[in-house]
Amino acid sequence: METLRHIVLFIHLIGFATLFGAWAVQAFGGKREITRLMHIGISIAAVAGLALAAPWGMPEGAEFNYAKIGTKLVILLVIGAFLGIGQGRQRKSGAVPPVLFWGIGILTLANAGIAVLW
Known part of the structure; x- marks a missing residue:
């Protein structure tokens, strides 16, 4: 059961890596917009995180x-x-506000850091 828990943790980190990677591509080489891959990454991280918070496989x-x-x-x-909010603003005006865009990257990095270090 512990092996399964580690696999779910690995999937959780892959979700954050996908979100952060998609964000980094846009931040350092793209148009700084919200992409579908960012939504996929947060969905993977959320589902795996909820599975990790379930009371199964605990010693x-x-x-x-x-x-x-x-x-x-x-x-x-x-x-x-x-x-x-960023995607809504992107549809309406064609650009994501910088505070929202950079906040996504910083909070994603913080959340992945909490998962690993805490």
């Missing part, structure tokens, strides 16, 4: 780190909001 007597789970969930929701 006897182990407890969840609810502060970490809550922090990561809030950051994930903010990233999702930034993606949605």
